[in-house]
Amino acid sequence: MTKFINDADRVAAETVEGFLAVHGAEFVAVPGTYGVAKRVPGDKVAVVSGGGSGHEPVWLEYIGTGFADAVCQGDVFAAPPPNAIVATARAVERGHGVLFVYGNYAGDALNFDMAAEELQAAGIPVRTVRITDDLAAAPAERADERRGIAGGFFTSRIAGSAAEAGLDLEAVYAVAARANAATRSIGVASAGGTIPGGHEPTFTLPDGQMEIGLGMHGEPGVRRGPMLTADEAADQMMAYLVDDHPVDAGERVCVLVNGLGATTRAELYIIARRVRHNLDARGLHVHDFHLGNYATSQEMHGFSISVLHLDAQLQRYYDMPARASFFIGGQAAPAEVVRA
Amino acid sequence: MTKFINDADRVAAETVEGFLAVHGAEFVAVPGTYGVAKRVPGDKVAVVSGGGSGHEPVWLEYIGTGFADAVCQGDVFAAPPPNAIVATARAVERGHGVLFVYGNYAGDALNFDMAAEELQAAGIPVRTVRITDDLAAAPAERADERRGIAGGFFTSRIAGSAAEAGLDLEAVYAVAARANAATRSIGVASAGGTIPGGHEPTFTLPDGQMEIGLGMHGEPGVRRGPMLTADEAADQMMAYLVDDHPVDAGERVCVLVNGLGATTRAELYIIARRVRHNLDARGLHVHDFHLGNYATSQEMHGFSISVLHLDAQLQRYYDMPARASFFIGGQAAPAEVVRA
Amino acid sequence: MRVMTVEDVRRMLLAVAERIVASQNLLCAADRAIGDGDHGLGMRRGFTAAAERLEGDGFDDAFVPFRSVGDCLISTMGGASGVLFGVLFRGDVEAESSHTLSLDELTRHFERSLAEVCRRGRAQTGDKTLVDALEPAVRSLRQSADSGEVGLASALRAAASAARSGAEATKGYVARFGKARTLGERALGFVDPGALSTAIVFEAMADWAEDHDGQGRRRDPATSSTDA
Amino acid sequence: MRVMTVEDVRRMLLAVAERIVASQNLLCAADRAIGDGDHGLGMRRGFTAAAERLEGDGFDDAFVPFRSVGDCLISTMGGASGVLFGVLFRGDVEAESSHTLSLDELTRHFERSLAEVCRRGRAQTGDKTLVDALEPAVRSLRQSADSGEVGLASALRAAASAARSGAEATKGYVARFGKARTLGERALGFVDPGALSTAIVFEAMADWAEDHDGQGRRRDPATSSTDA
Ligand SMILES: Nc1ncnc2c1ncn2[C@@H]1O[C@H](COP(=O)(O)OP(=O)(O)O)[C@@H](O)[C@H]1O
Ligand SMILES: Nc1ncnc2c1ncn2[C@@H]1O[C@H](COP(=O)(O)OP(=O)(O)O)[C@@H](O)[C@H]1O
Ligand SMILES: [Mg+2]
Ligand SMILES: [Mg+2]
C-alpha cells in the first residue's frame, strides 16, 4: 500500500472536496453527491458528464470553459447513482435541456438512463452521447458497443463549445455525436494500478509483457506479448487506428498521447515523437497535439493514442476557447519544423 | 522493465525530440545538445535553465512566456556539460546578459559555473540563482546548501516574468534570488521509480513505509516511518514548512502540491484539501494554488508541498502572464467557499 | 407459510442484507476474475444502507420494504449493479399494494423485476449476467405458484436452487454485457458476479422463510454462502 | 622508465579509458549505495568518447593527451564527475608544454589538477569525495619526484596504492559534498564512488607503466579492478 489517502471509503468524497479546495472559486459542490457544478452556468444547453472516479482528471476536471457545466463522479470505478446525476444536472440546467456525455459502460448507461427518465418526466429534455472511441473494445460493425477512453477528451471539448456557441439541444447533440464518431483511440499498458485501499492490481501482467487494447479498468485487450520498443508500440497502434478509420493525405487531425497514470512525460514524448513521424509520413495535417495525463486508471503504466478526424464543422467548435483545471491548449508544430 | 522507450542511452535525446515534435512551432533544438530555445527570444535578459533529464516537466518544459528562454537537459539525472549550456545560452542571449536558474546540486553548479566562465570570458555577463527550496536537505543556518525541488517552479516563473518586464540583469537576478529565498518545499515518498533501462528503483522502502524529506533522486530524507494517512502526512509537512519560515495571519502565499510521478491526481487533491485547511486555519491568504506533476522523479510515488511567501514585488512578476507546455494558471478558492 | 406479513418481509430482507454484506469478499473475488473487482464493495454499500432503511420506520404495505430496498440500492450503490439490483428489488414503479404477500404476489413482483432488469440491461438468458440466475428463479416461482400446492418457504427454496444452478451455468457462457464482455472465451470457467449475488439473495430469502416456517426444516448453517 | 613519450602517454590513457569502461557496473553499484547510481554510466560515456579521441589524430605534446581526455570528459559526461574528472585530467588551462613527460612534470600536472578540483568542487580531504583519493596520490607522486630516485612506474604504483587507501578511507567519512551529503552517518561504511574511480585511474596508469617498463614486474591480472 503506497497510496496517500485517509480512508478507502472516503477517497471519492475527499477527491471532490480537494478539487473544490483548489478550484472552489469557479465551481461548487452539488450537495449530497460527488458532483460539482459551475458557479455561473451559461444560459444555454447544459452539458453534464460523469462516471466512476479513479480516472482523474476524467470526469471531475472535464468542467470549465469549453467543457461540461457540471460533472458527477461515482465511487472508484463505479458509475454515480441516478439521483446524484439528476441533482447535478438540475444544478446547471437553465431551460434549454441537458446533454449527457459519458463513457459507454453498462453501469454508466444504466444510471444516466434512469436519471434521464426522471429529468424527462419533470419536463427537462435530455440527449445522450456515449463515448465509444476505444477501437479495441469491439469490431467496427459493432462500434456502438465500444468503450469510452481518453478520446472522450475531444468529444467533451467539442460538446462544451457547441453548447457555448448557443446551439440548441438537438444541434449540440448532433455535433457531439459527430465528434465521437470521428474519434478513435487505442491503449497499451505494461503494469496495472491498484484501487485505493486495495492491494491487488486491477490487472497483472508478467514483467516484460505488455497488452495492447487494454481498457481503463484493466479490461483485457487485443494483443498481449513481450514489451516492444516505444517506436514499435506506437507504429502498431497507429496501424490499428488507421485501419479502423482510414485517412487521406492532407486530412486534418488532432492527436492526444495520453498517460494512464505512472507513465513518465519522457516516455510520452518519446511516443509522441514517433506518432508525429507516422502522421507526417501519411501526409496528415496535425491541427493540434496534446500530451499528458488526460484520462488515467490509477497508477497504471501505459498510454493511449487518440485521433480526432476534424471536419470544418467540428473544427469551428474545437477552435473555440477552452480551459479546464487539467487542460492546456495544445499546439502542433508545423510539419516542416519536425526532424525525422 | 515496464517503460516504453527505445534505447536507454537515447532517452534524453528522444525526449527532447518528442518535445519538439509536439511544440516545435514555438521552440527549436540547440544543435549538438539536449537543449531547446525559444524561436523568438525577447530583446531582454536571457533566462536559461537546465539540469539532468528524468524530472520532466523539469527542466525541459520550464520554457515559454513567463518562464525561461532556453533550457538545457543533461542525461538522465546528470547535469548537462558546460559546452551544451554555453550553446543553449548563446541561442537566446541578446546583449543583455544571461541569468542561470537551476537546482542546487554539485553537478549542476560545476557545469553551469564552467559555462558561466566561458560566457564571461566572451564578454557576456552571467548571474546565477541556484534553487534551494528543499528545507529537508540542510538546516536553516546552511540554507544555501539545500537542494532544489518543485518550488523551483515559483522562482522560474518569477525570473521569467521579471526578465520579460524589461529589468536589467542585476535586477532580474535580485528578484529571482528573492523568490528563491521566499520559497520552501518538502517532499515525501512511499515508493521509488526506476531509471530508464535500469531495473533497480532509485530508492527502496519496505511496503507500508514512507519517507519525509526525500530528494528528487531518492536522496534520503529526515524521517522514515510507517505510512501515515494523507491528512497526517500533510499536517506534518505543513508543520515543517511553517517552522522553517514562520507565517503571520493575513500573509499571502502561493502553494504547489506536486506529484512525483506515479501519484494519482485523486491523492494530490486529497492532500490539497488538507493543505488548504492548514492554510485557512493559519489565516493565510492563498493567492494561487497549483496541483499536478510539476517536478517528477521518474514514476516515484509521493508528493511535495511548496509554499511561496509573496510580497508586493514578487507578486507584481508572479501575476504577469505565463504559459508553458505543462503549465496551467493556478487559481485559488476564496477562503469562504472552502468547506472544512 | 402461505402469506408473509409486512413484518415478515421486512425481517426477511434484513436477513438478505446481512448475508450480502457478509459476502463482500466472495463477490469482489468473483468480479476480480472477470470484471473490475468492485462488485462486493457496491453490494456492501447498498445493502448496508438498505438495512438501515429497513431498521427504520414501520411499513404498512408488504411491497414497500422491497421498494425501499430497491430505491436504496439505486441511490447509494452506483455502478451497473446499483440500478439492476435496485430494480430487482423494486420491481416496477407501477407496483401493487397489499398488506400481506402471497406466493402469487411475490411471483408477480419478481416477474415485474425480471422484465425491468431485462428492459434496462438488455441482457437475455445466456449473456452471462444476473439474468441467468434471476430468470430461472422467477420461472421456478411461477411454477410453484401455478401448482397451487407449494408453500412460500418451499417455493423460495426451489427458486434459490434454480438461481444457484443458473449462476453455476454462467461458467459456460461468454459475456455479452458488462465489463466481462471484452474477455471473450477467457471468461469461460468463471461465474458471473451478479448472478452469484442473485443466487445468494434467493438463498437468504429461502433460509429465512424456512427458519420461520412451522413446517420447514431448520437450515444447516454450513450451507450459508458467506465468506466471513 | 624515466620519461614517457607522447605515444606512451596516449597508450597509457587508452588503457585507463578501457579500465574505466570495464568498471561501469562496479561504479554504478557504489553510486547506488550512497548516490544516484549513475556514476559508472557517466564515466563510461566520457571515457568511451575519450578513447575515440585518443585513437584519433597524432599528438605532439605529452600534455595534450591529458588535456584532450579532460576536455572530452567535460564536454560529454555531464554530472558532477564530468567537470571534476575533466579537470583531473586536463589539469589547468594554463598548462605546460613538453615533448616528453618526466615524473616531475607528471607530478606538477596532477598538482594543478588537484588544485583545480578543489577550487571548483570546494571539497577538502575527509569530505568523502574523489579528493580523498586524488590528494594522497598527488602527495605520493611529489615525494617520489622529490626523492629523485624513483622511476615513473614505481612512482605511479605508489600513487595508486595511496589513492586506493584514500578511497578505502572514505568508508569512515560522512559526505560533505555531492548526493551523499544528506545521508549523514548512513553513508558510513560505503566507499565514495568518485574516489573509487580515481583509484582505478591511478591503478590503470601504474599497471600500464609497469607493463611497459623494462625493469618493472609483469602485473598480476588478478589485481585488475574491473567487474567484467
Ligand atoms: N446489461 C446488463 N444486464 C444485466 N446485468 C448486468 C448488465 N451489466 C452488468 N450486469 C451485472 O452486473 C454485474 C457487475 O456488477 P458490478 O461489478 O457491481 O458493476 P460494474 O460492472 O459497474 O463494476 C455483472 O456481473 C452482471 O451480472
Ligand atoms: N564538490 C565535489 N568535490 C569533489 N568531488 C565531488 C563533488 N561533488 C561530487 N563529487 C564526486 O562526484 C562523485 C559522483 O559522481 P557522479 O555520480 O558521476 O555525479 P552525480 O553526483 O552528478 O550523479 C562523488 O562520488 C564524488 O566523488
Ligand atoms: Mg465498477
Ligand atoms: Mg547523477
Ligand SMILES: [Mg+2]
Ligand atoms: Mg464490477
Ligand SMILES: [Mg+2]
Ligand atoms: Mg551519481
